[in-house]
Amino acid sequence: MQQVVEALLEIFTWAGLGFGAVVAGVALVLFLLDGTWLPVRAVVETTGPQTAEPGTPVHRVVRWFDETGGVNEAPLSEAEYAQLGAHDMADIYYRRGWTNRMRLTPGSPAVRGAAQLAAGLAGVGVVSLVISWVMFFVRG
Known part of the structure; x- marks a missing residue:
């Protein structure tokens, strides 16, 4: 069971940080094009x-x-x-x-949505990474 949790945390870490970086790049391009x-x-x-x-x-x-x-x-x-x-x-x-x-708004809703999605994905990645480290040191 512990290996399954560790595997899921690993997947969430890489997916969250990786997709968060990609979506942040998209948000930056949208911001520049805006x-x-x-x-x-x-x-x-x-x-x-x-x-x-x-x-x-x-x-x-x-x-x-x-x-x-x-x-x-x-x-x-x-x-x-x-x-x-x-x-x-x-x-x-x-x-x-x-x-x-x-x-009527100072910022584009598309840029704001992409930035919030990137922050959410990166947050999932960071939380998964921290939990993974805590589990590693508690187990060790």
Whole structure:
């Protein structure tokens, strides 16, 4: 039974540390590809017909000035508009060097998820390694 536990700990150690390193590398690549996002205060506006009949789609956009003084505009999805509420102004993040790209969070959810997965896998590997060492010295 003890050999089975030691074998499982060995597998969890190598798999956790190995896959954790690979996923951390993926998270780093995703972070670098994500680019630089800068905070800005934007105006939330409704475009289209102001006296919309029932069933007519209403388009909501945010507009902001970027660091070069250019005016940018991006449409809001229903989920983004619900998250912002009925405010006239909103704090958003726009992509440096690109026009009309914005998001509501400072970091990418994909990067955050990959980093958390890498940390979890590495944590499993470290815990397995520590338990394996403790078992080795207690047995010895």
